[in-house]
Amino acid sequence: MTTSVDLDYPFTGKWLVQNSPANRVPSHGTTLFGTSYAIDFVPVDDHGRTAPVTLRTLIQPERPERFPGFGFPVLAPVDGVVEAVYDGVPDHKTYRGFPSLIYALSQRRRMRGGWLALAGNSVFITTGNAIVALCHLQQGSALVRQGQRVRAGEIIGRCGNSGNSTEPHLHVQALSGADFATATAVPISFRGSLPRNGEILALA
Numbered sequence: 035m036t037t038s039v040d041l042d043y044p045f046t047g048k049w050l051v052q053n054s055p056a057n058r059v060p061s062h063g064t065t066l067f068g069t070s071y072a073i074d075f076v077p078v079d080d081h082g083r084t085a086p087v088t089l090r091t092l093i094q095p096e097r098p099e100r101f102p103g104f105g106f107p108v109l110a111p112v113d114g115v116v117e118a119v120y121d122g123v124p125d126h127k128t129y130r131g132f133p134s135l136i137y138a139l140s141q142r143r144r145m146r147g148g149w150l151a152l153a154g155n156s157v158f159i160t161t162g163n164a165i166v167a168l169c170h171l172q173q174g175s176a177l178v179r180q181g182q183r184v185r186a187g188e189i190i191g192r193c194g195n196s197g198n199s200t201e202p203h204l205h206v207q208a209l210s211g212a213d214f215a216t217a218t219a220v221p222i223s224f225r226g227s228l229p230r231n232g233e234i235l236a237l238a
Contacts, residue, residue: 038221039164039208041111042186045193046237049075049103050082052203055221056228067149070219072207073228075235077103077193082234084201085128092131098195101128104202105172106193110184111224114161117212121176123154123196134200149214153205154197157190158212164220165212169205170197 052074055061060070078084085091085100098104104125145152155171157178172194178184195202208220222228229235 038223039112039161039166040223040226041166041206041208042109043224043235043237044109044111044168044204044206045075045077045106046109047103047106048078048080048082048234048236049204050078050084051229051231051233051235052076054229054231056230060219065219066145067152067214068209068217068219069207071221072205072219073222074203074205076201076203077101077106078234087130095127095129098125098128098202101195101202103193104195105175107189108157108168108171108191108193108204110159110178110186110188110190111168111206112159112161112166113185114159114166114183116178116180116182116184116190117158117160117165118156119158119176119178119180120150120153120156121171121174121191123150123173125173125195126199128195128201130201150197152198153214154199155191155194156197159184159190160212164208164210165217166208166222167206167214169207170194170199170203172196
């Protein structure tokens with residue numbers, strides 16, 4: 035079984051690192067669905083910010099189109115073969131401020147819906163003995179199909195706000211097999227290392 039997998043970054047531009055396994059494992063507070071070593075990347079503007087916070091932000095959900103990274107290209111982080119593609123989940127509104135507390139209360143319901151209810155639109159790429167998952171993509175943005183061979187750096191979809199997501203971002207993890215309910219987590223790195231929470235990556 036693969037003990038770890040090294041990835042290229044699946045994007046260009048500026049992205050904020052969150053929930054990094056460099057800071058803690060399990061990175062998302064649970065070992066369910068092979069997420070122990072998962073990491074999140076949030077696209078930001080030139081000043082390192084997402085959408086501006088307003089009074090409306092604090093009291094009601096917002097459209098994902100307000101956020102700078104919604105629709106940003108997502109790239110294959112490895113050479114491999116597309117294991118599965120899910121592309122039909124609507125992008126929902128974003129939740130910050132008080133709405134985020136209400137959204138958190140519905141977390142248990144989403145978990146009962148299983149892996150795909152959490153991942154939303156996603157692409158899974160087999161490389162060696164691991165499967166790399168790229169999740170929360172924009173509805174209808176997938177540019178690859180099951181069984182297709184892809185190379186690192188190829189556009190496979192776009193950043194969205196589907197599944198278990200409070201604002202547009204990209205969730206990346208690696209699994210030991212295709213049964214996402216029983217597969218174990220595979221440690222990942224990016225170009226030989228792991229960024230830490232709060233870092234802003236600027237990639238050409």
